[in-house]
Structures are given as structure tokens and as C-alpha cells.
Amino acid sequence: MELAKQPRSNCPRMLLGQRGIRLGILLALLTIALAVFAPATARADVSAVAECERSSDYGCIQINVFGSDRERVAGVTVTLEGPDGSSAEGQSTAQGPLVFQATVAETYTVSLDPDSLPAEYSATTLSKSLTVQFGSTARGTFDLTEQAAPGTASADPSAAPTTQQPSGPSDSSGGFFSDRFWQQLAGGIRFGLLLALASIGANLIYGTTRLSNFAHGEQVTLGAVLSYMLVQAGLPLWIAAILAIAACGATGWLQDAGIWKPLRSRGTPITQVMIVTIGLSIALQFLIQFLVGTGSFQVVTGNPTTFTIGPVTMTRMSYLAMGISVVVLVAVAWFLTRTRLGRATRAVSDNPALAAATGINTNAVIRLVWTLAAALAGLAGLLFALMFGAANWNMGLQMLLLMFAAITLGGLGTANGALVGSLIIGLAVELSSLIIPTDLRYVTALFILIIALLFRPQGILGLRERIS
């Protein structure tokens, strides 16, 4: 059996912008925890150094703290901590990156001390993990935002759906229905629409094949990654977008032709197929890392322009993305309810055996569903990347569970369920950050999922008979 091939392009891989600057004026070193009872481990695994030559005996770590226009920000305290408790500390300088040397190849956590940030800067990311390899240099870059934004220090290094929140004139009024509320509400609708775009395909796949596709998150990331690579290759954005979405659709077609159709014909139990999708998800995840690295990338660079409508300020891209989502969602709904093929799809969803008996070619319908689902996921990924400015390899992985939550909440296998569930999840995620810390906002969605399963396991629009 032939596995589906993922398209690969030859465009240049992303290099984390870094010239070989080796000037480091380093201030504070130190803080090495000593094990009292274990003298064998009492050694410095990581230390701040002035220069780190490449060698197979240790790994180098370079930390950059950038402000606007890639200007280095000096005086920020950076702490590096290894998994076994060793740690080192240093302060950023305006001259070059902060350099550390590690004698244990492991994943280290780099964190900025929020108190040491200069007053005019705020950090969206306060900590990152870096995997150190012997004989190579691991680089970590912190981009500070130059504004007195309300300290939404998200510890989540992924493309987080909290974009800049310009403080409105009446922001200090407090109150639940303050400007911030409307801002979050709009953010919730925006997030919900994009989530719907991504999850409607997963729900159609579930409806027609009863498969929970764990690789759907990677399909979302793939949309962003492919358009990024095409834009890097010199194509204008709209052509890159069309090509990338077509390529994503093609991966769906190829997957069904190469993997899922043969497995269906063999009568493979659906649980087994689900674990195959997990394998595919792992493989795609590392393929994406291989293509674009583990840092974040921007499909379009440059400063986004913002528009203000009433109390809501969002980037132009956000309005555009919401418009595209609505148009595409309406088109999908029209397709499912008004066209012959769409009705056939719903018939297969409802009862595959009966649909086949009435002369519907179920395999062709399922092939179409896979293609459509992958293309929609790719579009969602691209829109996410455009809306939040940056994307990274695990953005889809982050969304997968929200998609599952949305689908389960709306009703597994029902076409409209994904839309309803996604909007609820989107609103819950964004509005909950009015009350709880921003880094816990995804927890709300997963919590809603568990509560929904307790009281209405078939979901809002689902049918009781499908669940046990």
C-alpha cells in the first residue's frame, strides 16, 4: 500500500535571523542548585559564557531579546533552566545575543523576568523551551511589543488568539460590559468562525466515516506552512493562498486514495484507523518542523493596519478573514443542503448502507469529503496565520482539541453542529479571559466539553441514538 505523499517544495527553509555575533558582555552568571545528598550530580550543566565555540562536547544557546525593528533590548534578565534543576542567568545587552553553554543535551526552559523589562515594552511570551544538541547552537528569540498594553503575558508560545488589545478610551471603566468585553466578544466570534471553518471538515469526515481524525490539526498548520513557503518563493499572497489551499485539498484526496480507502475496503475497525491518524499526525508534525523549523513564521510581514468599528478594534486582516469565513461557511451550507452531491453527502452521513442501496457512490462521496475537509482546514490555517500575524508548527495541534470540543458540543457528525459548537467554543475561550488568566482560556473549552458530555452527550444538535 502506498502512503499519501505530502507535497514538498524546494523553497528556502526559514532561518532564524541571526548573524554570527559573538560579542557578549555578560553580567550575572550563576544559580546552580546543588544536591546535598548527591555529589555525583553536583556539576554545572549550563552556564553563561562570553563566547561558545561549536564543539561535540557541549551545546550552545543564544538568546535574543528584540524590541521593535529587531533592535536589541538591553537589561532584561534571562534565566535558563535545565530539566535536572541546573540553571543559569544572564542579562541581555544591546550588542549581541546572550550566550550560554550547556554540557547536558536536554530541553531547557528560557524565561524572561517580567520585572526586568523596560517600562515601554511588554512581552507576549515570557518563556520558551529550547532543545539543546551537542555541536550545534539552539537559538531563542523573544520579540517584545513596544506599547503599554495590559499585561497579557501569555505563557503559550503558539499563535495565541489574543492579538493586541489597544486600550480604548474608557478601558478603565471596569464593568463587565466595558470596551474590553466588546473587544473579547468580537474576538470570540472571529475565533469561532475560523474554528468552524477548520472543524466543519473534521465533522463531515466523522459523519461519513465515523472516524475522529487526529491529523486534522496538522492539516490546518499545513495551510499556513504551504502559503508561507509559496510567498517566500516570491508569489503574491493571493496566488500563494489559492495554490496552498489547492495543495491542501490534494493532500486530502491523496490520503483517502492512499490510506483511508484501502483501509475501508479491508474492513479495518475504526479504532485502528483512528490510531493510524495519530501516526499520520506525528509524521506530519515532524515534517512541518523539518520544513519550517520550530520557531514562528510570518506569512506576510509588516505592520498590520487596524480598523475601529464602535468599541472594537481589529486588524484589517481580521475583518477580511471573518468575511471569507462567513462566505465559505454559507457556501458549504448551500452545498450540503441545495446540491445533489451535498444531499448525497448528508445521506451517507445519515446511513451509509441505505445511501449505498439507493445508488449513491459512497466511496466517491467520502473522497470528496476528505478533499473538501483538507482544503477547508488549509484555508482556516492560512486565515489564522494572517490574522494573528505569526504561526508556528504546533498551531494546528493546539486547535485540534478545540475542534473536537466544538464538534462534540455541537453534535458529532451533524453538519451545522460544527458551526454552532465552534461559535460557542470561540466565545467561551475569548470571554473567559475576562475572568480567568489568559493562559487558561483553552481550559474553559475543554471543561465545557466534559460538562457537555455529562449532561448532553449527543451534543446540541445531535441525535440520541448515535452515542452508545
Add this chain to the structure above:
Amino acid sequence: MDWARVLAQTAGELIAPTTAAYALAAIGLNIHFGFTGLLNMGQAGFMLLGAYGFAIATIHGAALWQAVLVAALAGAAFALVLGIPTLKLRGDYLAIVTISAAEIIRMVGRSTVLDDWTGGSSGITGNSFKAEFQALSPLPDGVTTIGPWSYANNGSDSWWLRIVAWSLVLLALLLVWALTRSPWGRVLKGIREDEDAVRALGKNVFGYKMQALVLGGVFGALAGILFVLPRAVQPDGLGRTATFWVWTVLLLGGAATVFGPVLGAMLFFSAYMLVRSGMRAALPETLLSTTQIEQLGGMLVGVVLMLLVIFRPQGILGNRKELSFDGH
């Protein structure tokens, strides 16, 4: 880097504490999936909870046995909370809820809210909870070399930890072996094969599933302790990828077999190391950087998992007839 070093690293993975931790977690998952047919996609959540329970209890002054007890109870409580809403529903609901719940644990652990307890995203440093365990070692200080394995007797990555870890795995194997031959184990297998038939015999299916979920979850929590003893508690180190690794280990060795998880863990980690360090030794740095080799290794794991499930779902030791892939 030379080939002797590649082989030494590969051999090291065979008895590494991390391998033992994954073996124990896979033994727990085997009780869930292999014997009862429960699709637990959140084994890393159990491990993380066990790790947090152990580390936080130790830091707050608990004795070693108390800390282990706290970890085990945390695993059991997590299983109860997960099982009540989902065990009566279809299998894929359990999969979605467990993977989500494991993520909740990780996100709450790395959030700033519980910073004082969990240390946020930087986690809990190893030396704040390891001392008590390491002090128990009866071994004299120094380095012992047996064949390709040369480690310090005491300390973080030591013989003492390896001895304890693999003894724990051995005990778990004995327990699973005894349980599968017991009437209780036969009921579990009955549930896996045909839930309705077992219910018709008057058994409380929900109760049995819950017991299996709790027992496997406790193994997962204990595996979490083994996982963090040679390192620190890092919430992101026990995310979804860890769960998927445990699944690969179990399916490689063979689900529903007693020795499958251990064989799977040893084979998986040594082969994974052999491939990565072999590529590092064979290919010049200019061709593929170390990070890229890691990524190629990861891709390979995904592809191997797919091929394994498609062509040999029973794994190495399993019996094709005794498969639990029909989902409940």
C-alpha cells in the same frame, strides 16, 4: 562521533530510567486498552499528575512513601473523575475526553495561576524533590561499569534509579500476569470482547471498567515519578507526544500481552536512539543538522506507528485473535 559511541548510546537506552517509565506507563495503558478495550488517550496526563503529586508532596515535607501515595491517589482520583462521565458512552468519547483532560492538567500546570506550587511553565527543578529518594540508596558512591553500561551508583542518572525503576516494572508485570489469570481479568477481557454479553451475565460492566481505569491510571502516575526522577518536572515534557509514544510502545510490543509493554519500550527507545545517533554519525553536519535529524527520527516514528497498526496491529508478541480494536 564514532560507531562504538552510537552502539553504547543504543545499549544505554535499553535500561534507561526513561525506558522503564514508559514501560510502566504502557503496562497501565495495557490494562486500559489491551485488556479492557478502553481508549485512554491521556496517559501522559496521569504521568504528569503523578509527577506533580510526588514532587509537590516531597517539597512540602512528605516522606518518600507518603509522596508516592499522593501520586498514586492523584492518578486514581483523575481516573474516577474521567470515568464517571465517559465510561457509559462510546469508546471515542473516552478518547476525546481523556486527551482533553490530560491537556487541561498540562495547561493548568504550566499556567501562572499555580506558580507557587507547580513553577509554571518552567516546572519544578529536579533537586528540590530528588534528594530523599537518592538518600535511600544503599549503594556505595562511585561508578560501576557492567558491559556497555557505565553509570554512577548514586545520584540523578544512576544505577540506584535504574534498579528501583526496573524492579517496579517487574512488580507491575507480576501483578498484571496474576490479574489476567484471575476471574477479574477474565471479566475485563469479556468486556473487551462483548460488553453486552458480560452485562447479560449480571456483571457490573461500569464498575469493572472503572476499576481497570483506576488501576492503569495508578500505574501511569507511578510511571510519572520514574519519568521525572532523572530530570525535572516539565509540564511540556508530558504532553500529547508522550501519550502517543506510550501508545507506540504498547502497540509495538503487543497489546493484551503481559511482556509486550516492556519489550516495546526497550525496542522503541533503543531503535529510536540507534536511528538518530546513527544518522548523526553517518551524515555530515552540513547535510543535515542535529535538529533536522531529530525531526526525521520523529517522522519515522509516525510512519512506523501507521505501518504497525495497518499491517501488524497485534505487535510483536500479540495474538491477532485477541485484539481490542473494535472499540467500545
